[in-house]
Amino acid sequence: MQPVFITAYTAVTACGFGTKALRDALLEQRCCLEPPRLIQPDFQTFTGEISGPLPELSEALKGYNTRNARIALAGLDCEERRFRNAVQDAVARYGSSRVGVIIGTSTSGIYETELAYKNHVEHDVFPEKFDLKLQHAWLATAEYVKRELGLGGACYAISTACSTSGKAVAAGQRFIETGVCDAMVVGGVDSICHMTLYGFNCLELISERPCTPLDRNRDGISIGEGAGLLLLERERKQPGDAALIGYGESSDAYHMTAPHPEGEGSARAMQIALQMAGIEPNQLDYINLHATGTKLNDAAEMQAMATVFSPEIPCSGSKGITGHTLGAAGGIEAVITLIAMDAGFAPGTSGIREVDHAFSSRVLVENLEIPSMRIAMSNNFGFGGNNVSLIFAAGDANGI
Secondary structure: OOOEEEEEEEEEEOOEEOHHHHHHHHHHOOOOOEOOOOOOOOOOOOEEOOOOOOOOOOHHHHHHOOHHHHHHHHHHHHHHHHHHHHHHHHHHHHOHHHEEEEEEOOOOOHHHHHHHHHHHHHHOOOOOOOOHHHHHOOHHHHHHHHHHHOOOOOEEEEOOHHHHHHHHHHHHHHHHHOOOOOEEEEEEEEOOOHHHHHHHHHOOOEOOOOOOOOEOOOOOEOEEOEEEEEEEEOOOOOOOOEEEEEEEEEEOOOOOOOOOOOOHHHHHHHHHHHHHHOOOHHHOOEEEOOOOOOHHHHHHHHHHHHHHOOOOOEEEOOHHHHOEOHHHHHHHHHHHHHHHHHHOEEOOOOOOOOEOOOOOOEEOOOOEEOOOOOEEEEEEEEHHHEEEEEEEEOOOOOOO
């Protein structure tokens, strides 16, 4: 594949606004999961909610007003508008029509739809400003980002559960390689809503405590929210810009929610990514795992890891810090992987007390310094066996 370069990235999570807040939480191994605030469910759990006020949309784009859109806007404008400015630089180089948007989401504006139907039940009318197309639809957040940034290129959404925004990154590469665009804003945005909290609880996948991925006593996930956005470009802007050099996608079609017990689809996604990148498994310096904290998902992923990699490669999961951000997980964890490469450390798995004895891989309990991290992978595996693995290379990696 043709490598594409990551010239900017941003994140908004329970850790705070921007990549510095996320990096600090990773370095400190600080769990940011707390009792729910936005929604108080009738069961015990912890969530990774964004604290602090979210920015308001401009009057011209108020029709898109949702928590999802405001989280996206926070990502564009945090850290002195660094990401927005990078996109505008790309527009200046390529032209607006050559810069596109692919946003992954599993919730979009469902929270606002829930509130609108509650109003209808109580008052027999929908709120005057509720717009199903501009708020609820999966495309809504992507369309909002496109209009907010004044972009004229391709625009669409992806929704494949927890692999959603990893697939958005892969799709962005294809848009550039095929000549449809020269730059792409890609990633994911998801927000807390009743559907995800109660839905995962009905599946008996919600932990009553902060989640502990990969731990022998893990008992479920903690729902989070946030945004992880990357700017992909055809050309490197700065010598140190990392590159996306490979990705792998697969579909288990094994079960509606459960993964293949031996991780066949997960292993296939990782193998395809390695083949596309033209590297051997032992060339990876670090792997950011999907690692949700459920019994079945963690076991299936680690079985896949044992199939593809030797036990020496360090790996870890980050959802014990941010929570499981569902449709935004691929974008946020791609950003976490890039932060790790840039800062020269592999983050530990927050909350873990004892690694499951069934796992043979080198699961990191604490941070590990890797000053010369050159190539790293990020995994995201969703319901229905929708799997994606991304491989990134540092700016000074040989041959990139």
